[in-house]
Amino acid sequence: MTPATGRPSPVTAPVPFFPPDLFEEDRDTVLRLLYELGTGEEQKFILGEHTRRFESELARRLGAADVVTCASGTGALQLVLTALGTGPGDEVVVPAFGCAPLAAAVLHTGAVPVFADIDPHTLTMDPADARRRVTGRTRALMPAHMFSVMADMPAFNTLAAEYGLRLVEDSAVAQGATLAGRPAGLWGDAGVYSFVQVKSFGMPGEGGAVVTDDEETAQRVRMLRNHGQDGRHRFLHHLVGHNSRFDEIQAAVQSHRLPGLSARLARRAAIASHYTERLTGLPGITTPPAGTDGRCYYVYTLLADDRDALREHLTAHGVHTHVYYPRPLPEQAAFAPFAAPPATGRPSGPKDAPAGRTNGFPWPHALRAARRHLSLPVHHMLTDAQVEHVADTVRAHALRTG
Structure with missing residues (x-):
């Protein structure tokens, strides 16, 4: 994986978030x-x-x-x-x-x-x-x-x-x-x-x-x-x-x-490390904490100030992404009845305030993460060209809008 610059690299096929042929070799x-x-x-x-x-x-x-x-x-x-x-x-x-x-x-x-x-x-x-x-x-x-x-x-x-x-x-x-x-x-x-x-x-x-x-x-x-x-x-x-x-x-x-698990995890870690190297410091983007201790790259998740716009940009360039938890658990209808209310008033959820504001919601960091997180493909079957395309596409959006 060699760092590239400029516009997204020319990858013609979509970059899947989950590999459709994951078990083909088995x-x-x-x-x-x-x-x-x-x-x-x-x-x-x-x-x-x-x-x-x-x-x-x-x-x-x-x-x-x-x-x-x-x-x-x-x-x-x-x-x-x-x-x-x-x-x-x-x-x-x-x-x-x-x-x-x-x-x-x-x-x-x-x-x-x-x-x-x-x-x-x-x-x-x-x-x-x-x-x-x-x-x-x-x-x-x-x-x-x-x-x-x-x-x-x-x-x-x-x-x-x-x-x-x-x-x-x-x-x-x-x-x-x-x-x-x-x-x-x-x-x-x-x-x-x-x-x-x-x-x-x-x-x-x-x-x-x-x-x-x-x-x-x-x-x-x-x-x-x-x-x-x-x-x-x-x-x-x-x-x-x-x-x-x-x-x-x-x-x-x-x-x-x-027996092949260690090699698959090592490939994921190498891809994640490359993403961090390419994406750290971009305007409006926060990459996962650096380091190797306590890390296992099930997914690679960054935080983006304009998450939805970034996701649309990646989709337009064939990169599939995932938003795992669009609402904190206390704001989910199934669990809200069990959530302790804030000191004043009723919990304010994502619909009640623009991005960056929590309006007294008692779990503010959870709310901000729900609004900003975006997971990129990091599975072991990605090619170097696909990894570079993902990084280039994120960079192109951040540098253009930042």
């Missing part, structure tokens, strides 16, 4: 595994030997005591919260900016999500604001790694220990990242990964995992994912559980793809 293997499992003598399609092997491989790679796969990353969050005893009357502090499962998983346990604002630079939950949200009803903290940046887990560890809280690490987007030498997912009582197609270790279907160094938590999650059974005796239910079991075909596919 096609023959997937078909073979499907046939072998479908015609195998055991005829076991969930929670079999492939699942056990995949869990062991992940645990060994992480240096974790246990990995428990389940039906989705969202399911993993709910299983962890339930395993840790979260329930009615409890509160869980979650980021005000992020994916719906951060709040929904809490509500499904009967507890209430308490929204904390985010750090304006990392876009992850601000430990100082989280501290202000802790009450006598707080059961757990649930920071989430956001886009390419891990949350300040040392600070959350300290906060959890100070108040005797459980710490759940939403590392759904951060598989492969490490912070201060510790892998994402292993900073709290338990962490979760997501294997849905678009994640860094995505697969052709839904899936997730709980990672933990606590044997009791792992045992409870393992029962909860399978209707409260202990895995040794069918139809004996020790807990009120869920159907969140892992698919044998997907487990076999993920075991096949696991």
